[in-house]
Amino acid sequence: MNVHFIAIGGSAMHNLAIALHNKGYQVTGSDDEIFEPSKSRLNAKGLLPESYGWFPEKINTNLDAIVLGMHAKADNPELLKAQELGLKIYSYPEFLYEQSKNKTRVVIGGSHGKTTITSMILHVMHYHNRDVDYMVGAQLEGFDVMVKLTETNDFMVLEGDEYLSSPIDRRPKFHLYKPNIALLSGIAWDHINVFPTYDNYVEQFRIFVDSIVSGGSITYNEEDPEVKRVVEASANPIRKLSYHTPEYTVDNGQTLLETPEGPLPIEVFGKHNLNNLAGAKWICQHMGIDEDDFYEAIATFKGASKRLEKIAESKSSVAYKDFAHSPSKVEATTNAVKEQYGNRTVVACLELHTYSSLNAEFLKEYKGALDAADVAVVFYSPHAVEIKKLKEVTHEQIANAFERDDLIIYTNPDDFKNFLFSQNFDNKALLLMSSGNYGGLDFNEVKNLIK
Structure with missing residues (x-):
């Protein structure tokens, strides 16, 4: 089969493209931007597009199927050409x-x-x-x-x-x-x-x-x-x-x-x-x-990537990162670390990064989510709120949502990093929860905090 991917660079899409290539299919694809690790993984299989952008000339009747990714828009030039030619267009799950x-x-x-x-x-x-x-x-x-x-x-x-x-x-x-x-x-x-x-x-x-x-x-x-x-x-x-x-x-x-x-x-x-x-x-x-x-x-299962993933450990301290961002996940993950390390001070840092978590109306769902932490920190970027075209989120709204008087709130990446790197992590457990990176935090540097 000849299959073309519109938006081949997505985390799910590039994996499906590689799977079909490994199965012997002829695979092509386009995207307007491709980041790591998708970029090198596609390149290793010879599937990385020669140049970024959308090219309707890639779409022709020799293709058996089009797989359309969420990153593409409904007016994507390649999609419009495929529809014009009456080609079979599948979503990823289809x-x-x-x-x-x-x-x-x-x-x-x-x-x-x-x-x-x-x-x-x-x-x-x-x-x-x-x-x-x-x-x-x-x-x-x-x-x-x-x-x-x-x-x-x-x-x-x-x-x-x-x-x-x-x-x-x-x-x-x-x-x-x-x-x-x-x-x-x-x-x-x-x-x-x-x-x-x-x-x-x-x-x-x-x-x-x-x-x-x-x-x-x-x-x-x-x-x-x-x-x-x-x-x-x-x-x-x-x-x-x-x-x-x-x-x-x-x-x-x-x-x-x-x-x-x-x-x-x-x-x-x-x-x-x-x-x-x-x-x-x-x-x-x-x-x-x-x-x-x-x-x-x-007994030998160590966990999925970014799900309570241990990034550093010493005799008296430990650090984990977790993809947790929704209220139920944040609460479950924080509770888990406190239960596991009950004799240590748990420092839980949450980045509000997703559309839902930065929505002023949804914030109240986080009530109690960080209660198990001894030190609770929330970071968010006002710029991310702007990009997502959401109403401004204030310190006061976040403090009220979590209902925790001692909640520490940062909006500047440097201020958050300075806080983190000024801590003595002896007899502490650090938990970093985010689907982002706190405005540019290098997790490899964090490992040096745990000694």
């Missing part, structure tokens, strides 16, 4: 479904935890030499690609994102996968630029549960009241299987999972991650891995 429609599709959905659960499942499969097709939203240790497609594997494991499919397909991605086996980890309002009300957001998960193929199954987190309501109210003729957080203890900075064979030391920590582990266990069992084999494999 194309993944086409590649997996003859396989057993395993889809992991939820506002939080889906990358970690997908990663856990893939780690266990890899550990036991079970080859599966997959798409996951983070770089995993032991995996050189984030998308793998074959003609032969029986299973396709998909991280089911609720964000939109493409500029011309406004359906959430996870509505298009039609799972045989599904998991739902949690529902907490997010992406308010697309789902302006809580009810509208929850409705997307109802549609997801109803999209599971007849006779399939949904494994769901019974500790999340909204998940429980959505799943149990569905009239879809599927099996409904609940899970909950397993018993565990924390001993001197080591989490021990209770198993039928006794306490098992594991690398990940925090109640939310133990809950994720319970969901992953059930999905692996649906895929033919028995409980003992799951425990053996999961």
